[in-house]
Amino acid sequence: MKENAKISNAVIKRLPRYRRYLRELQKKGVDKISSNEFSSLIGYTASQIRQDLKNFGGFGQQGYGYNVNGLYTEISAILGLDKEYKMIVIGAGNLGQAIANYTYYYKAGFVVSGIFEINPRLIGMRINDIQVFDYENLVDFVELNNIDIGIICTTKDNAQEVADRLSFAGVKGIWNFAPVDLEVPSHIALENVHISDSLHSLAYHINKSQHAKEEQENK
Amino acid sequence: MKENAKISNAVIKRLPRYRRYLRELQKKGVDKISSNEFSSLIGYTASQIRQDLKNFGGFGQQGYGYNVNGLYTEISAILGLDKEYKMIVIGAGNLGQAIANYTYYYKAGFVVSGIFEINPRLIGMRINDIQVFDYENLVDFVELNNIDIGIICTTKDNAQEVADRLSFAGVKGIWNFAPVDLEVPSHIALENVHISDSLHSLAYHINKSQHAKEEQENK
DNA sequence: TAGATTGTTAATCGATTAACAATC
DNA sequence: TAGATTGTTAATCGATTAACAATC
Numbered sequence A, B: 001m002k003e004n005a006k007i008s009n010a011v012i013k014r015l016p017r018y019r020r021y022l023r024e025l026q027k028k029g030v031d032k033i034s035s036n037e038f039s040s041l042i043g044y045t046a047s048q049i050r051q052d053l054k055n056f057g058g059f060g061q062q063g064y065g066y067n068v069n070g071l072y073t074e075i076s077a078i079l080g081l082d083k084e085y086k087m088i089v090i091g092a093g094n095l096g097q098a099i100a101n102y103t104y105y106y107k108a109g110f111v112v113s114g115i116f117e118i119n120p121r122l123i124g125m126r127i128n129d130i131q132v133f134d135y136e137n138l139v140d141f142v143e144l145n146n147i148d149i150g151i152i153c154t155t156k157d158n159a160q161e162v163a164d165r166l167s168f169a170g171v172k173g174i175w176n177f178a179p180v181d182l183e184v185p186s187h188i189a190l191e192n193v194h195i196s197d198s199l200h201s202l203a204y205h206i207n208k209s210q211h212a213k214e215e216q217e218n219k
Numbered sequence C, D: 001t002a003g004a005t006t007g008t009t010a011a012t013c014g015a016t017t018a019a020c021a022a023t024c
Helices: A009-027 A035-042 A046-054 A068-079 A094-106 A135-145 A156-169 A195-218 B009-027 B035-042 B046-054 B068-079 B094-106 B135-145 B156-169 B195-218
Strands: A065-067 A085-090 A110-117 A130-134 A149-152 A173-176 A189-192 B065-067 B085-090 B110-117 B130-134 B149-152 B173-176 B189-192
Touching (some): A035 A065, A065 A068, A085 A094, A094 A110, A094 A149, A094 B094, A094 B195, A110 A135, A149 A156, A156 A173, A173 B195, A195 B068, A195 B173, B009 B068, B035 B065, B065 B068, B085 B135, B094 B110, B094 B130, B135 B156, B149 B156
Parallel strands (some): B110 B130, B149 B173, B173 B189
16 A cells, blocks of 8 residues: 555545445456446446556556456545544434434444533433443543544534534544534544534425426426 | 526525525525635635526625625525425435424425324324325325425435436425435436435545544654 | 456546636 | 726646555
């Protein structure tokens, strides 16, 4: 794996998708695939697939294609999915609980060590197998347990304060579900899941389709 | 609002963000903003802001700037947020419940009319104020209640079947939370929230930061 | 070896940024 | 009117696609 040249974010965003398709191929027992075959499966051009993979080094073999198992392992390693991450969730509301459970049960390699809350009625509870702690103890907990990732599931008004505290405590990454854009120091990785923005894009496309449909009908 | 020329998806994806910032400005009682001021707030270049808005018609006034209330209303209308959408959730697991509640309580204009399940132990229950129905009755329900949007919160293995059924039933859009890429007819809007892909990108960026940090320390 | 398919360079396309004339 | 700031055209930048030589 080459570590030098800057990889564009567009490429990175495609990697998890490559990995998903490779996993499916693995399950089906396919052991090699050409960029052309992969293209018709995944919907990127063969050219793009080869360009993307080239960024990290040549994983293919001329005249043969790509080895499915090998490429899956490589992409997993590039994404850092061969490591384990310790996470905490901040905010024990609906979304916090769902994300905690989702990650806890379905994401191998991502361990949820606790949920943090300010609501005293929730502190001390267990949500499935995950303990709810007092938000006041967050910094100590992160330091003591070497937490890698903080998952923000608070309201938008509290999210920046939580991000500041997580940054101070020394997490390496923040996964933000609150509908705001957070400011974090540049050495901390930040990934947003703006659910609400996604819904609003959907609304736009629904109306766009309707317009197109109506135009069609008026002809 | 101009309805002709094709607007690129990059522009559409920025609209909800513009809207969020305009809402905050509104709350603060700001009534006008120039593209330059807006730029330093939102982090897009002033040029880009003017280009983006130009796509939909000139909302600004030379020598003055943009009217905050007016622009908020315009962008809301462009996104179709002046309408009401009827939605159903498919899958009453953790994520389905969370998304149902989130949308039901916090998203004005998006009404959740029910959750659909195959698990007989959940059918007939109420989750907060939302009724859980039998998945077998989905098509009739969509037709009878003019459901606009189906929210897929099933496992990845069931997601395509659900998408097919929703498409057949006549929804206008699908909001997909299952970690697969769905095939839907082109007249149906599809928006994916690939939570898992987002987590994997985060893992990549965490490791990238770590590499950079170590290189720094070795110097 | 011949055929297939990658790795890589070159061409194209689209999106972002810069510049400035129009105009409030 | 003069100053400010948009709307819009032109220049730049980056990402995608096409082409083909290298090589398995």
